[in-house]
Amino acid sequence: MVKVGKLAKHLSKNMLLYTLLIIAAGILVSTHYAVGFLSQYILVIVFLMIYPMMVNVSFESLKMVKEAHKPITIALIFNFILAPLLYWLLCDIFQVSQDIKVALILLAVAPASSMGLGYVGLSKGNMVSASVIVALAFVLSLVVYPITIRFLSLGNQAIPLAEIVKSLLSVLVLPLVLGLITRERLIERKGIDFKKIKPIFSLITLLFLYVLIFVIFALKGQLIIKHWGHVMAIAPVATLFYITMIAVALLFNKYVAKLDYEHNQAIVFTTVSKNVALTIGLLVTAFGNSGPVIAMYPAIISLFQIVFLMTYLHFNEHIKAWW
Numbered sequence: 001m002v003k004v005g006k007l008a009k010h011l012s013k014n015m016l017l018y019t020l021l022i023i024a025a026g027i028l029v030s031t032h033y034a035v036g037f038l039s040q041y042i043l044v045i046v047f048l049m050i051y052p053m054m055v056n057v058s059f060e061s062l063k064m065v066k067e068a069h070k071p072i073t074i075a076l077i078f079n080f081i082l083a084p085l086l087y088w089l090l091c092d093i094f095q096v097s098q099d100i101k102v103a104l105i106l107l108a109v110a111p112a113s114s115m116g117l118g119y120v121g122l123s124k125g126n127m128v129s130a131s132v133i134v135a136l137a138f139v140l141s142l143v144v145y146p147i148t149i150r151f152l153s154l155g156n157q158a159i160p161l162a163e164i165v166k167s168l169l170s171v172l173v174l175p176l177v178l179g180l181i182t183r184e185r186l187i188e189r190k191g192i193d194f195k196k197i198k199p200i201f202s203l204i205t206l207l208f209l210y211v212l213i214f215v216i217f218a219l220k221g222q223l224i225i226k227h228w229g230h231v232m233a234i235a236p237v238a239t240l241f242y243i244t245m246i247a248v249a250l251l252f253n254k255y256v257a258k259l260d261y262e263h264n265q266a267i268v269f270t271t272v273s274k275n276v277a278l279t280i281g282l283l284v285t286a287f288g289n290s291g292p293v294i295a296m297y298p299a300i301i302s303l304f305q306i307v308f309l310m311t312y313l314h315f316n317e318h319i320k321a322w323w
Contacts (some may be wrong), residue, residue, distance in 0.1 A: 005199035011206045012118065014201075017211060023299070026214045027252045030221025040293070045215065046281035047175060049208035052201035054138075054179025068129040069289065071263040075133045078249060078271040080144055083108040086119045086244060099290070100234060102152055103297040104241075106279055109144050111137035113273040119309060122274040122315045125265025133270040142172065145282070168286065172278070209277045213299050216284065216292045223293060231300060238301050242308035245272045254323065261323040273309055276302040 011018060029035060087108045091101040112134045120130040183194065217224065224231060246268060253264040276298050283295040312319075 004203055004304075007202040008043075008199045008206060011210075016310075017302060019213060019299070019303055019306075022210050022214045026217025027221035027224060029214075029218045031225075035215075035218045039219060042212070042215060042284055042292075044082070045168065045208055045212050046285055047170070049205055049212055050172070050281055051175040051178055052204040053180045053275075054175045055201045068126070068132060068263070070257065070268055071126070071129045071259055072132055072136065074257055074259075075267045075271050076136065076140070078245070078267065079111075079133075079137055080109055080140065082248065083241075083245065083271065083274075084148065086241055090240055094233060094237055096233045096237060099294045100237075100297050103279070103283060103294045104234075104301065105152060106145070106148060106239065106282065107274050107298045107301060109141065110150050110275040110279045111141055112270040113277075113305070115274050116270045116273040119269040119273065119313055120266050123265045123269070123313055124262065125269065125319075126260075126262035127266070129263055130266035130270050130308070133266065137270070138176070142176075145172070151288050172282070176314075182301050204219045205277065209280075212277075212280060212284070216280070216296050216299060220296060224296065231296075234297060235299055235304075240302035242272065242304060246308065246312055249322065250319070259272070261320050264323070268312070269309070272312075273305060274298075276305070 084105050087104045088101070091104060112130075116134060117127070117130055119125075120127060249268045249271065250264065253259045253267060259267070279297045279298045283298070284291040287294050
């Protein structure tokens, strides 16, 4: 079990490197082999990626919501209002394609990434608040996703609202229910120490995330090469998004909300870090043949997310001293 935990930490810590290598491998495979058959396995891969993630989410933390209502409220406003509005504004400023806009706004309202709580812990942030924020964001996403899709559908009939609702059931609701059953009934009722087996679920999620990224870029690698300009258009949008979100969170939490350092870290890492795996899973199962194309944008965004969050974590002690 120790080896499994070390492997999971290694894959997570070096996510930037492995994601780059997998994207390159996927594009290379797409130029030499016919891999269209891989598309029939996407739904299975997505489920195997999301289900372990749901097992790892502790919904028991929702009982502590009253203990940290102020940072939780701020975090939910940042996650479900500020983040999508900021991406919407940046997409309009840089005039990116509609596919990129849809992908990034759906990414914006996603709950925290699987590493969100990990970053909070490493920076010595408030784990109680962070746990509540993550669990509550997962629950609220069941409502927020359909509302966001409905909003994006105005004036754009190309967005398959009905398919996305079906996708939510298979990508989010079903894994959520099965994750709760696994954790509450099969694990806790048998007296199994969840902390000891948690690395297994983390490892499975990471492995299938990498598999899904490979499949996406293997299926659409030639298209990416042909439309490289669309991919490059993401760079300024992502850069400004992460810089702005982190800056706004820091300044608001310190000078307006007057929160302590620990709650600030909980908010930053659970609202700036986005669940790329969940977003990719939703896009790739809901948009039919164009799903893998749209899903490649959050995959690319993940590279920027890792860089900015690791940089922020690097200056952790300086931020604490400034606070």
